[in-house]
Amino acid sequence: MSYQVLARKWRPQTFDAVVGQDAITRTLRNALASGxxxxxxxxxxxxxxxxxxxxRLLARALLCPERRGPEPCGMCGVCREGQAGTxxxxxxxxxxxxxxxxxxxxxxENVKYAPARxxxxxxxxxxxxxxxxxxxxxxxxxxxxxxxxxxxILATTDPRDIPATVLSRVQRFDxxxxxxxxxxxxxxxxxxxxxxxxxxxxxxxxVRAAEGSLRDALSLLDTAIAYGNGRxxxxxxxxxLGVSTPAxxxxxxxxxxxRDTTGALEAIDRAAREGEDxxxxxxxxxxxxxxxxxxxxxxxxxxxDLTHAEGNELRKLGEGxxxxxxxxxxxxFLEADALMRESPHPRVELEIATVxxxxxxxxxxxxxxxxxxxEAHALLRQQAVAATPASPPAPAQASLLPxxxxxxxxxxxxxxxxxxxxxxxxxxxxPPPVSTAPPIDPELATxxxxxxxxxxxxxxxxxxxxxxxxPGGVSDGELTIVLxxxxxxxxxxxxxANREIxxxxxxxxxxxxxxxxxxxxxxxxxxxxxxxxxxxAIAEFQGEVVAVRPRPPxxxxx
Numbered sequence: 001m002s003y004q005v006l007a008r009k010w011r012p013q014t015f016d017a018v019v020g021q022d023a024i025t026r027t028l029r030n031a032l033a034s035g036x037x038x039x040x041x042x043x044x045x046x047x048x049x050x051x052x053x054x055x056r057l058l059a060r061a062l063l064c065p066e067r068r069g070p071e072p073c074g075m076c077g078v079c080r081e082g083q084a085g086t087x088x089x090x091x092x093x094x095x096x097x098x099x100x101x102x103x104x105x106x107x108x109e110n111v112k113y114a115p116a117r118x119x120x121x122x123x124x125x126x127x128x129x130x131x132x133x134x135x136x137x138x139x140x141x142x143x144x145x146x147x148x149x150x151x152x153i154l155a156t157t158d159p160r161d162i163p164a165t166v167l168s169r170v171q172r173f174d175x176x177x178x179x180x181x182x183x184x185x186x187x188x189x190x191x192x193x194x195x196x197x198x199x200x201x202x203x204x205x206x207v208r209a210a211e212g213s214l215r216d217a218l219s220l221l222d223t224a225i226a227y228g229n230g231r232x233x234x235x236x237x238x239x240x241l242g243v244s245t246p247a248x249x250x251x252x253x254x255x256x257x258x259r260d261t262t263g264a265l266e267a268i269d270r271a272a273r274e275g276e277d278x279x280x281x282x283x284x285x286x287x288x289x290x291x292x293x294x295x296x297x298x299x300x301x302x303x304x305d306l307t308h309a310e311g312n313e314l315r316k317l318g319e320g321x322x323x324x325x326x327x328x329x330x331x332x333f334l335e336a337d338a339l340m341r342e343s344p345h346p347r348v349e350l351e352i353a354t355v356x357x358x359x360x361x362x363x364x365x366x367x368x369x370x371x372x373x374x375e376a377h378a379l380l381r382q383q384a385v386a387a388t389p390a391s392p393p394a395p396a397q398a399s400l401l402p403x404x405x406x407x408x409x410x411x412x413x414x415x416x417x418x419x420x421x422x423x424x425x426x427x428x429x430x431p432p433p434v435s436t437a438p439p440i441d442p443e444l445a446t447x448x449x450x451x452x453x454x455x456x457x458x459x460x461x462x463x464x465x466x467x468x469x470x471p472g473g474v475s476d477g478e479l480t481i482v483l484x485x486x487x488x489x490x491x492x493x494x495x496x497a498n499r500e501i502x503x504x505x506x507x508x509x510x511x512x513x514x515x516x517x518x519x520x521x522x523x524x525x526x527x528x529x530x531x532x533x534x535x536x537a538i539a540e541f542q543g544e545v546v547a548v549r550p551r552p553p554x555x556x557x558x
Contacts, residue, residue: 029070045175048215063118129161177212201234
């Protein structure tokens with residue numbers, strides 16, 4: 001006896017056996033049990049999810065003379081002919097090859113004749129959206145008022161191409177792609193019945209490649225069994241399909257979140273050497289990190305496409321990092337995915353995103369940073385007070401620095417002098433400045449907004465960096481960009497390719513500017529960045545000035 005592929009061998013023979021379409025099969029069963037049979041149905045949905053199979057089951061149930069409930073008996077001659085595909089009262093028409101008006105006119109003539117054996121004559125028109133406009137118009141009247149013994153079942157993968165006049169004359173059922181857990185359960189059942197041993201990790205590989213189609217999953221399963229000579233192993237199946245195993249994707253994601261640059265780059269090299277699809281690899285990483293993000297943000301959330309064990313693994317994967325870091329990594333790979341489609345070197349784009357993700361800025365608690373800054377400021381004040389001699393208060397216009405303190409003489413008799421640290425801030429009566437940044441010309445601000453918009457469309461991450469900057473002014477053809485971001489933003493703008501993109505946008509939108517210079521906000525804040533207290537804080541925390549704000553008077557806000 002010749003071999004029968006799994007997709008045909010395991011085609012459902014009852015409504016109960018249809019996988020993942022419970023709402024549709026329940027409605028049809030209730031209609032059969034109550035006798036509320038419509039004259040026309042439309043089954044819409046992606047390929048391989050049970051549209052034609054359900055149509056055949058409905059046709060057999062309508063024609064079965066022994067049916068007592070919603071299910072066909074499966075034993076009578078009509079049921080056996082239906083299983084063999086030889087039932088004369090079930091006419092299957094391929095809409096793709098019988099799409100013209102002449103074929104529809106022939107159908108209209110044939111529907112007048114009574115069924116040969118049963119109570120109904122059922123017409124199943126597959127891929128009905130392929131019919132021409134004239135053919136649809138010819139079918140309309142018959143579809144709306146067919147003879148009482150005729151039932152139409154239309155099937156399509158693209159209901160948008162069906163005229164609204166046709167849609168209004170049918171009962172529509174939308175078939176959904178099978179959920180991963182339902183598809184996995186169906187494959188486990190079939191493999192168990194077929195007595196084929198398999199590794200648990202092989203099913204996620206097949207399910208992901210099938211994209212919700214049971215027929216595609218069974219076809220891939222047949223191919224994988226033949227490739228493995230009767231064995232189903234995750235590594236062999238992934239090699240056959242040219243994809244990465246879930247374990248490899250998970251290990252790569254762990255290296256990204258764990259800042260393991262070497263391990264992550266070695267994973268990309270392995271995938272490239274083994275001929276895996278790097279585009280699919282990048283998309284798998286984004287999808288995995290999306291799940292990690294959701295479970296990190298909502299720890300009690302339950303994703304329908306994850307088992308309980310898989311959910312716990314993803315929660316554990318995100319334990320050692322923050323939400324902001326996960327968002328940063330996802331953004332990097334979303335940008336890489338877009339660039340890989342256009343770049344002649346997709347691997348390079350993937351590696352750049354990997355290095356950026358693993359060298360992302362380390363998050364720090366702002367409360368801790370502010371506390372350490374306040375401690376450093378208090379220490380500087382104490383040193384200033386200790387170094388100030390007891391003397392009457394200086395006039396308001398006098399210098400804030402105390403007299404220079406003499407130091408012990410050098411060996412040659414030459415005296416040295418050391419400048420003392422600054423005194424405390426001005427008295428409360430002195431009002432703080434409103435802003436250290438000069439006003440921006442409205443025309444320049446508008447032009448800058450256009451620059452940011454253009455860069456955002458070309459390279460979103462770079463555009464996000466520009467939102468942390470403002471135009472300082474144009475002088476001698478040079479636009480000064482005042483950056484209020486951190487050192488990562490400065491490194492991004494220092495990149496040659498990024499800088500060229502910004503320069504091109506500036507030349508198009510900012511009048512009189514053909515080059516740029518980038519300065520930190522503190523560098524243009526009236527010398528605040530050179531203040532000894534600021535310099536001491538920079539030395540203490542290995543940081544840089546990113547913004548200058550007036551300090552509130554002593555005791556305010558306490």
